[in-house]
Amino acid sequence: MALSIRQLRYFVATAEYGQVSQAAISQNISQSAITAAIKELEQIVGVPLFARTAQGMELTSSGRQFLSHAYEILAKIDEAMQLNFINTDVEGELVVAATYTVIGYFLPMHIERIRRLFPKLRVQLYELNRESIEEGLLTNRYDLSVLLTSNILNPMITTETLLSSVRRLWVPAQHHLLRRKGVGLQEISQEPYIMLTVDEAAQSSLKYWSKTPYQPNVTLRTSSVEAVRSMVANNQGVAILSDMVYRPWSLEGRRIETINIQETVPAMDVGLAWRAGNALTPAMQAFRNYFQQAFGLPGVAGGKPAPE
Structure with missing residues (x-):
């Protein structure tokens, strides 16, 4: 067989x-x-x-x-x-900035593929926070960025979302909320809550909590996703995080389950960003085309660059 x-x-x-x-x-x-x-x-x-x-x-x-x-x-x-229909002869250097979450849970595999697909293209990668990335894009210090596009509001920066990662409730195995037919922010507010702070996660969280009469019962704030994972798995609290950073097991080998939330909780959007009005160089366009194909976005046909 x-x-x-x-x-x-x-x-x-x-x-x-x-x-x-x-x-x-x-x-x-x-x-x-x-x-x-x-x-x-x-x-x-x-x-x-x-x-x-x-x-x-x-x-x-x-x-x-x-x-x-x-x-x-x-x-x-x-x-x-x-990886079809892309001109792989592109050469040059591309300076790319990425935020912590993206570089830790999204980008490495794609950078490896890009480097193998475009052997003459040199990608210089930097990890920075959103504010530094925006400033760097506007001053042309960075060609492109891969970051949480849902956090970008500057009209001088063009964004292109690649994926929207759903946010769900993380709970330890056998948690009592797993036995409920529906779980909303009211029920979650009664649980000890582990608040992630990196990449403006806390601000994003409070935006949807503030639209309700409830507030999370925060017992720990941390910039480490792995700390959140371990705390949840060891029954120290619950958390609302995106599927992109979800893994079913903690470092200790303990199980983490997810629960859909009844209220509408915004997804975490991940994508590309560059300075508005900048003409994309062949290297930038190759980088963009790769991601458009990888995520099934319109814009690449027979190797032709996508329109600006």
Whole structure:
């Protein structure tokens, strides 16, 4: 029996959600299809990948090892499907600024792909906060930026959003809110809350909290996403963060679950930014074209640059 891409995708979805039902919803298929694919995969690799519990599907030690390889395989497949029709002969130097969250949880894989796709293009990368990036773009110190476009309000900067990452409630495994049919900010306000502060996360959070009569019961403010992850996993509080930075396991190997929030909580938008009115150089356009193809945005056809 040969391993299939379908089996890998269903395995990863189940590992990330921890429940066959949620994995089935995310893949828009039946639960039985997920279950059958995982069973086939376990037969192929010859070891159990999940431990079936009353709470859901927990990865075994072998399952965790296999998950890292599954991520790599799927990333390579996605890369092969996305890197078509771009002129790879572009050369020159590109100075790119990125914020903490983007450089930590989004950009590295794409920079690796860009460097392999455009071997003559040198990308110089800097990590900075939004204010420094805006100032650098306006003074032409940086050619482009990859950052949280939802935080940019300066009309002198052009932005292009690549993805909108949904924000959900993070809770530890077996948390009592997992048993509720609906969870809103009122219920969340009654829990100890871990507030992330990096990349203006606290300001973004308070914008949607301020539209309600409730406030988060903040017990810790931290600039570390990993600190939030560990605190939540160890039952020290809950947090509302985006799917982009979500991982199902803490550094200690403890499970973190997510819950959809009843109120409308704005997504975290990630994308490109450059000084408005600047003509894009061939290097800048190649960088932009890569991301447009990677995220299925209009603008690249047969290698032609997208319109300004």
